[in-house]
Structures are given as C-alpha cells and as structure tokens.
Amino acid sequence: MPQKKSITAKDIRHLAWLAKLDLSKKEEETFRSQLSKILEYFSKIDEANTEGLPPTFHVVEQYNIFREDEPCQFPSDLVLQNPPKKKGRFIKAARIV
Amino acid sequence: MAVKTVKIGLEVHCQLTSLKSKLFCSCPTDYRGKPPNTNICPVCMGEPGTLPVLNKEALRSAIMIALALHSDISRFTYFTRKNYFYPDMAKNFQISQYDGVGGAPLAKGGYVVLNNGKTVRIRRIQLEEDPARLIYEGSIDTAPSALVDYNRHGIALVEIVTEPDMSSPEEARLFLQKLRSILEHLGVFDGELEGAMRCDANISLEGGVRVEIKNISSYKEVERALMFEITRQSNLLSRGIKIARETRFWDERRRITVSLRTKETEEDYRYFPEPDLPPIVLTDEFLDDVKRKLPMLPDERRRVFVEKYGVSEQNADVLVSDKALADFFEKCLKHYDKAQELSSLLVGDFLAQLHSLNMSIRDVKVSPSQIAKLLKLLDDKVLTGLSAKTVLREMIATGEDPESIIQKKELHRISSRDMLTELVDQVFTMNPKAVEDALVNEKAIHFLVGQVMRMTRGKADPTLVREIVEEKLGKIEPNRVG
Amino acid sequence: MRPLYNSAERIASAVENGEISAIELLDEIFERIKAVEPKINAFITLAEDKAYEKAKDIDQRVRKGLKVGRLAGVVVAVKDNICVKNVETTCGSKILKGYFPSYNATVIEKLDMEDAVIIGKTNMDEFAMGSTTEFSAYKTTRNPYDLERVPGGSSGGSAAAVASGEALLALGSDTGGSIRCPAAFCGVVGLKPTYGLVSRYGLIAYANSLEQIGPIARNVRDCALSLSVIAGYDPRDSTSLTVQPKDYLEDLNATYDLKGVRVGIIKEFLAEGVQESVASKVLDTIYSLEELDASIGEISLESLEYALAAYYVIAMSEASSNLARYDGLRYGLRVSDQGLNWGRAYAKNRRLGFGEEVKRRIILGTFALSAGYYEAYYLKALKVRTLVLMDFQRAFKEFDVLAGPSMPTVAFKIGEKMEDPLELYMCDVNTVPANLAGLPAISIPCGLSEGLPVGLQLIAPPMEESRLFKVSHSCESLGKWSFTLKP
Numbered sequence A: 001m002p003q004k005k006s007i008t009a010k011d012i013r014h015l016a017w018l019a020k021l022d023l024s025k026k027e028e029e030t031f032r033s034q035l036s037k038i039l040e041y042f043s044k045i046d047e048a049n050t051e052g053l054p055p056t057f058h059v060v061e062q063y064n065i066f067r068e069d070e071p072c073q074f075p076s077d078l079v080l081q082n083p084p085k086k087k088g089r090f091i092k093a094a095r096i097v
Numbered sequence B: 001m002a003v004k005t006v007k008i009g010l011e012v013h014c015q016l017t018s019l020k021s022k023l024f025c026s027c028p029t030d031y032r033g034k035p036p037n038t039n040i041c042p043v044c045m046g047e048p049g050t051l052p053v054l055n056k057e058a059l060r061s062a063i064m065i066a067l068a069l070h071s072d073i074s075r076f077t078y079f080t081r082k083n084y085f086y087p088d089m090a091k092n093f094q095i096s097q098y099d100g101v102g103g104a105p106l107a108k109g110g111y112v113v114l115n116n117g118k119t120v121r122i123r124r125i126q127l128e129e130d131p132a133r134l135i136y137e138g139s140i141d142t143a144p145s146a147l148v149d150y151n152r153h154g155i156a157l158v159e160i161v162t163e164p165d166m167s168s169p170e171e172a173r174l175f176l177q178k179l180r181s182i183l184e185h186l187g188v189f190d191g192e193l194e195g196a197m198r199c200d201a202n203i204s205l206e207g208g209v210r211v212e213i214k215n216i217s218s219y220k221e222v223e224r225a226l227m228f229e230i231t232r233q234s235n236l237l238s239r240g241i242k243i244a245r246e247t248r249f250w251d252e253r254r255r256i257t258v259s260l261r262t263k264e265t266e267e268d269y270r271y272f273p274e275p276d277l278p279p280i281v282l283t284d285e286f287l288d289d290v291k292r293k294l295p296m297l298p299d300e301r302r303r304v305f306v307e308k309y310g311v312s313e314q315n316a317d318v319l320v321s322d323k324a325l326a327d328f329f330e331k332c333l334k335h336y337d338k339a340q341e342l343s344s345l346l347v348g349d350f351l352a353q354l355h356s357l358n359m360s361i362r363d364v365k366v367s368p369s370q371i372a373k374l375l376k377l378l379d380d381k382v383l384t385g386l387s388a389k390t391v392l393r394e395m396i397a398t399g400e401d402p403e404s405i406i407q408k409k410e411l412h413r414i415s416s417r418d419m420l421t422e423l424v425d426q427v428f429t430m431n432p433k434a435v436e437d438a439l440v441n442e443k444a445i446h447f448l449v450g451q452v453m454r455m456t457r458g459k460a461d462p463t464l465v466r467e468i469v470e471e472k473l474g475k476i477e478p479n480r481v482g
Numbered sequence C: 001m002r003p004l005y006n007s008a009e010r011i012a013s014a015v016e017n018g019e020i021s022a023i024e025l026l027d028e029i030f031e032r033i034k035a036v037e038p039k040i041n042a043f044i045t046l047a048e049d050k051a052y053e054k055a056k057d058i059d060q061r062v063r064k065g066l067k068v069g070r071l072a073g074v075v076v077a078v079k080d081n082i083c084v085k086n087v088e089t090t091c092g093s094k095i096l097k098g099y100f101p102s103y104n105a106t107v108i109e110k111l112d113m114e115d116a117v118i119i120g121k122t123n124m125d126e127f128a129m130g131s132t133t134e135f136s137a138y139k140t141t142r143n144p145y146d147l148e149r150v151p152g153g154s155s156g157g158s159a160a161a162v163a164s165g166e167a168l169l170a171l172g173s174d175t176g177g178s179i180r181c182p183a184a185f186c187g188v189v190g191l192k193p194t195y196g197l198v199s200r201y202g203l204i205a206y207a208n209s210l211e212q213i214g215p216i217a218r219n220v221r222d223c224a225l226s227l228s229v230i231a232g233y234d235p236r237d238s239t240s241l242t243v244q245p246k247d248y249l250e251d252l253n254a255t256y257d258l259k260g261v262r263v264g265i266i267k268e269f270l271a272e273g274v275q276e277s278v279a280s281k282v283l284d285t286i287y288s289l290e291e292l293d294a295s296i297g298e299i300s301l302e303s304l305e306y307a308l309a310a311y312y313v314i315a316m317s318e319a320s321s322n323l324a325r326y327d328g329l330r331y332g333l334r335v336s337d338q339g340l341n342w343g344r345a346y347a348k349n350r351r352l353g354f355g356e357e358v359k360r361r362i363i364l365g366t367f368a369l370s371a372g373y374y375e376a377y378y379l380k381a382l383k384v385r386t387l388v389l390m391d392f393q394r395a396f397k398e399f400d401v402l403a404g405p406s407m408p409t410v411a412f413k414i415g416e417k418m419e420d421p422l423e424l425y426m427c428d429v430n431t432v433p434a435n436l437a438g439l440p441a442i443s444i445p446c447g448l449s450e451g452l453p454v455g456l457q458l459i460a461p462p463m464e465e466s467r468l469f470k471v472s473h474s475c476e477s478l479g480k481w482s483f484t485l486k487p
C-alpha cells in the first residue's frame, strides 16, 4: 500500500497544474488545510478488509454494447453556435508555445 | 562523431479508414476536403452530457490487425481515460486503452518481419480516438493562436507500439511500409489518404536517454525526422553536451525538430476505466470467426508469387509491399501468363513511369488487359523496348490502348533491312572518325548503333541495326591498316 | 377544477378530456411562479415561449380529437444539468454561462413525446456538487417550508419547484442523494432509479458510474407515472439496461396488502448524528406498515461505515476527469487570454469559471487518481464498493426492501454548514450507499418535525422499482402525509 501523507502547498500547486486550475495564494492555503482533513477522513477506507475482492468499475454487469458502423450527419451549425471564439468555421485557441 | 548504436521505437497511429463512422459517434469519416468543423456532433465535440458508443466494426478491424501482427488478444478488455489537457482534445481526456493498473489494451506482443529480414517486436495494440487537427498561423512556436478543426476528432485510430528494435531510420521506414501493406491487405486501411498513418518515434543513441519525436506524418517523413535527430544528437554528443530527455516536435515544413517539453514537468495521465463504456468480453468463437475470415497477408502472398507464379524473390518483395500493386499484378496475370516478365515490367518501368508522372497506382487509367497487350506486342517484336517505355508512359497517363498509341506516334519497330541499311550508310558518312574508331573499339560500334536509334527515335530493331553495322564494318575491314 | 391542487396524473387526464386546456394550466402555473418565485428562487432559466408553444400544440390536438401523451399538459421543471436543446443550460456554474445545447437529453425527448410541458431549468449546486443548493453560481434556493432554510441539494430547485407548485413534476439527478435529499427536505417524493434504468444521455456528468436522472413528484403515483415515461433502454447510453419499458402505475392498485413483504431497517442509518425526532418519525411510519401485514426487522450492513468515504473518492475522481472539458474553447465562458499560452489560458478560464467547492473536488479527485495514490484511494474505494454491493446482496436475501431516514436531519439554516466541507459531506451518509450499489431508492415524506418535512428512504434490489412504489404507496395510504402547497 503506498504511503499516505498530509498534503503540502507544493502538492496543491502540482495538482492545480495537472487540473489546469489557477489558485490564489489564499485558496492554496485554505485548500491545503481542508484537503488534509478530508483526506484523513477518506483514509477510513483503509480499515475495510477488501482482501481478494475485485474493484467494481461498472455496477451493472453488461458487456459488449456496440453500435453498427452507420454514418449520420449532424447539423454542425447547431454545434458551432456555442464556441465563443471562432475564425470562419475554425475554433480559436490560444497560442501553443 | 560516428554513431554506433541507435535504438528506435515507434508508436504508430493508423486511422481505420474503411470505417464509415467515427469510433464513438455516428459522424461520417469523409472529412478530407470538407470545410472545417463539418463532420462534428455533440458527442465528438465533447458537449456536456454526451456519451460514447463503440463502433462495432472498429473493434473488429482492430482485432484483425492484432491477429495479423501475431499479437495476444485480451479476452477481457475495456477502455480507459487518458487524462491530459491539449487544445486538440474536446473532452481533455482521450478514450484509449492502457496497459497497467486500471487498464488492459486490446492486444499485447506480436511482431513484424521487415523486407530486410529483421524482426521488429510489437509491444501493444490499442484502439483510441483521433485528436482534432490544429492549424498554426506560421509555425507551432511562433503562431499567435491555434485554429482547431474537429472534423478528424473521434476517427478510430489503432495505436501500434513497437519495442525499440529498429537500428536505423531506414528500418523505421521499412517497418512502416510493411505495416502499411499488412493493414491494406486486411482491407481496414488506405495509406494513400493524407494523414491516415502518423507516428511518434523514440530514439536513443549509444544507450543514452530517450528522446521522443512527435508529429511525424508519413513513412517518408520518418526517415527524415530520425536522420535529423541523429545528426542533432551526435553533434551535441561530440561537443560533450548531454542529451536532454524530452519530447520534440517534427516541423515538416522546416524539416527540423523543435523542443516541446522536457520531462521535468512530467504528465500524469491518471488512467482510469471509462465509466461510460461497459467492458468487452471476446469469446473464442468470435476470435475464431475473425481469424477464419482474415484475407491473405503480404508474407503469404509473396510465397504464392514466388512458388506458384515463379516470380523472382526481389520482384515479389516489391509487389507485395504495396497491396494495390500486387492486386494489379494479379489482374494483369489473368491476361498474360509470363509472370516474371510481367513482374519485371511492373516493378521496373511501370513504377518508374508512375514516379516520374507523380502518380499513384490508384490513379492510373491503364487497365490490366492493356498492360498484357503491351507485353504481347513486345513479345511479337512489334515495338522495341525503348518505344515500349514511351507507350507505357502514354498508357498510364491517358488509358489509351497501346496499339493506337503506336499507330498515332508511329512507333512500329523498323525491321526493314533496306531501310536500316540506308540509315546506317548515312551514319557512316556523317561520322567517319567514329567508323575508324569502331574498327578497333567496341564502344564506338555502340555509338554508331545509337545514332541510328536516335534517328528512328528508338523504333529501329537494335539487333538488326547492329548486325548491319558490323557487316558494313566487316566489308571495309580488308582495307584496314595493320 | 383547480389545477394547482391536483396531481399530474389527474391533470393529464383533464387536459386529454378537454376539461382544462394546457394553456389555461400554464397561465395558472406562471401566475403561481410570479407569486412565489421571488421568495423561492427555484429557477435559473424559464422557457416561457417554448412552453406556450408546446401547450398550444397539445390543445390543438385535443380539439381535433387526436391522441395526446400520458403527460399531456403536465408542467415539468428540469434540473439545469439536463440538456434541453436551445435552452441555456448552465449546471449552476458560471463556466457554462451562454451554453445552448445542440441536442435534447433522451429524457427530454421522452417527456416531449408524452406531451409534458417543460417550463424551465432549475437551480442546483454547481455541477451537482452539494447537498444544499447553496453552491449555485446564480442564486440560493429557499425551502418552501421555511424560507430561512436550505431546500437540500443538489436538485434543490427541482424539489422546491414541485413543493411550491411552480411545477407539477420535476426531473432531478442523484449522484449521492441529490434527488432524495431535497425531496426529504421539501416534503415531496423523489426517486433514484436503478443504475442504467434511465438514460444518462444529456445529463451533464458529475460522477458517471454513480448517477441517475429521476423524478420528483407530489405523490407516489405521479412519481411512478414519470418513471414509466423516462425509463428504458437508450442506444446512446452504453450503460443503459436493455429492458422493456414498463407501466409502473399498473401495480399500484387501491389494495394495500403488504402480506409477505419484509421490511428491514438498516441499523447504520440510525447511527449517531441522526436527529431523534427524525428517527422516531421514520420508525413510526415503518412500523405502521405492520397494519398492512408487512413484517418489520432490523439488519446491520457493516460496510456502510466506509461507504461515505468510498463514495466521495469515486465521485471526485470521476468528476476531476469529467470537468476537464470546460476550457472555454467549444462552449460556455471564455475569458480574455491576451498574452497567455493555451495552458495558462485554460487555467485562468477555469479559475474564474468554477466555484470553490468544484475546485476543491477537482483537486481531490486529481489527487486520488494520481500516480502513487491511485491504488490507495481510487482502487481501494472501488473495492469497498464491491463490499457494499455484497452487503446489500446479503441483506436482500432477508428483506424485500430496506428502510431508514433519507437524511439524518431536517432542513438546516442557510449558511449553517458552509464553513466546513467535511461536515456537509456527512449529510449524505444515508443516501450514498444506494448509489455505490446502483440500487433503486426512494424518499417519501412521512411527517413533520417542528414544522419541517422528514423523509423516509426505501431501497430495493436492482430493477425492483415497482416494489418501492408499492410500499411507498402503502405508506401514503396510511394517511400520515398528504401534499400541501407551500409557502
């Protein structure tokens, strides 16, 4: 079992980077203390004896649900009414580098 | 500094181009040439609330590929989410598969044998969705913004990861060529389509760190990108600079690799099973059925060409490395049964003419029966080998019948002894110096024959011309001094 | 006929018979909305034009003697995390401001086919993350029984709209209690169906493997009617169950015989932290079923001790991935990214678009899935989930339905539990087990405690919604509760 530890400000910054969230210094601090407390509570699951049990990813036991390879054209202009920034029919993103 | 050991591994992404709809939604796949963001729907645009549904044919095609590459197929498999942000991902995660806790790829292991006899091992094969296409105004590192076209997003991709078994850029190209031929033989892939096969390569020199190169768009580019990278890295090494472990981007336009990110800020993909897609259970019956229906693959086809038809091994290799060419060969064979002669024409002049016309076998207008006609005309000595090239070029470009081209261009072989004797006389008169040389020098005879061929634009029967020239030289031989 | 005081079932037949027109009914509802909405704040968006258009169409068909659907003219409020084509859908978040779905959720199509009139989108905790509706980016919905109190959440707007007569029915979604909690707090009936019974296509995902759309209604029969309409296999949702549609009203006849029905009280549902008055109301109602010959017993499900922690680990993990798509490119909020590269632009957009609770859960979920912690948190939680499933399977060998309070307390004061997130998470302790195990669970009102409604929760084995309706309907028949408009 990997070790659990209380969460540091550096951890929070790394997680925020992974999750693409800007956090203010204040948020960083509040989160650090709150999250440590919450994670401590989550550690309760360590006590459960789950030896030999498989994880339940899908609660419904259903397999091999497929669709046939039949194309259908969706009215794309309906979808294109939403993007806030466009250039012609392209959707505009910020610069890459 | 000469590089001794190079290790190259490839991560190849192949679109399943025979599918009519995308991997998880019903959008059509015919996006090439369409205006941007036309083949999109709420699902592939990641609109909130939408859910993926797996294309059955995509799974079947991927299984065919795994079987063809001798890979072990997982009986129980499911999709996982690969979580990372990038502007080409509508959901900012990719529905993919994963080999590790919380994942099972479609297949593991396997191998491909290259035309040079080398075996490249496969690590894993998985199904996943194609990201969108990003367009940079200018180049990736200077463009003020990126434009996103989601037409391609969600197209079914098969990712094939190799072990680092290739030891030169050329082998990487050979691998991709072989892979392409296998996929085309399976009928799931058309390598002619722009962007249908793309790859990332990882390369290490002298057992050093791995550098990953992204955005390689074809098997022609793979050799270029890897050559560049080998040169770049060996230059650094020779100056005693350590190679950084990083991901680089192949800029096709500028033909250089550009650093994208170093591994210090390593991504953590947080793989977990896709909750919106139930697992897949593959039964023996199902797999056996797919196996039974597998078409003939290049290696087997090569054997047939050599053993049954009597084609030389070298010619057979070239033929089966392009399914369309091999198919064309077999169609021609129905009309002309000298397989070796046919194969030589196809892998020789035919491919050379295609190349010079910048055409693909897929757009030639000439029919197999016309090719057979041409070969028969050659057999019947109606035209010379040299004229045949001209006729073939015309046939490929226009689809016209060889006879009518010969007629129109007056390419009939000239085998009239009188007519040719007259021409030889003319040549002798015009080139007295060469005639003198010819008495002692074989090469000069060649020159004289060539002059006649030139005058007839290649139509003269070269054997007959030579005969006449030699005869004529023989006549004056008695006057020869010494 | 006074439409506001009638059930959806009765209204639908009145519209069909021409007793009342759909337009008249809609007028009356809008009058009611005008009167109470300023106090309740149940809606984020009202779709007045669309509703009148539909009502007009229904009336025309009635006049022509054409067939109308099972919910003809019934006014339905829809939680704002369910996509309605061309109606702004925000999920209670600023980050989706300005998003107009290009498609209808499957449940919306089904409602439309049965001629329900969709009236608007109801307030909710941002991305359904909360149990009070206080985490909405737009407004705070108030409990119709006491305007100083929360309506519960996250489907607080939907429950409050039904309780206050702003709609006859509502749709909510339940990831860890988000239908049952507000139903309990607002004195209405709310059902979380078996996982996979109702299509999730068009439900904006919070935690895919846990959640279901479900109905909120004034009484059990209306709830059963709504489920009959929205349930069923949907090829667009690969997790939807391939079962035949069913009429859940059929089993609800007037005889309330519970002979042979075994009701098991879950001991853990009455543990420390449960208000005494809540426990006694609930137990009182359960034992009164003995009058109808039900047999009542008790059972302990030991794994429930870990259920809440496991639930939050799973929900947050899934959420961290589901919410990654809100980057400002394709829909919703896009703040200025002048001078920023794509990564910084995303991070800024998400900072300004998401509320604090959402960020907290994204960070926690990211952590639980990250390298080195995945097995200790996410994978372990999924094993606990197996344990919970097994416990329920064991319990259903002994009992036909399991029972207990929906919520440990009655509705609390607005702002009371805003400081400590963990304390708020604890409120879901009785509702999350059904989500972990994918079981159907219903909350029905069973009386008042100090003037505030108390909810009784019943849980059944998968696909046994009929059983839930039968027992719930029997409870109703005992006359301890009847719906009254509030405020």
Ligand SMILES: [Mg+2]
Residues within 6 Å of the ligand: B013, B096, B128, B159
């Ligand atoms: Mg990939």
Ligand SMILES: [Zn+2]
Residues within 6 Å of the ligand: B022, B025, B026, B027, B039, B040, B041, B042, B043, B044, B045, B154
């Ligand atoms: Zn699509």
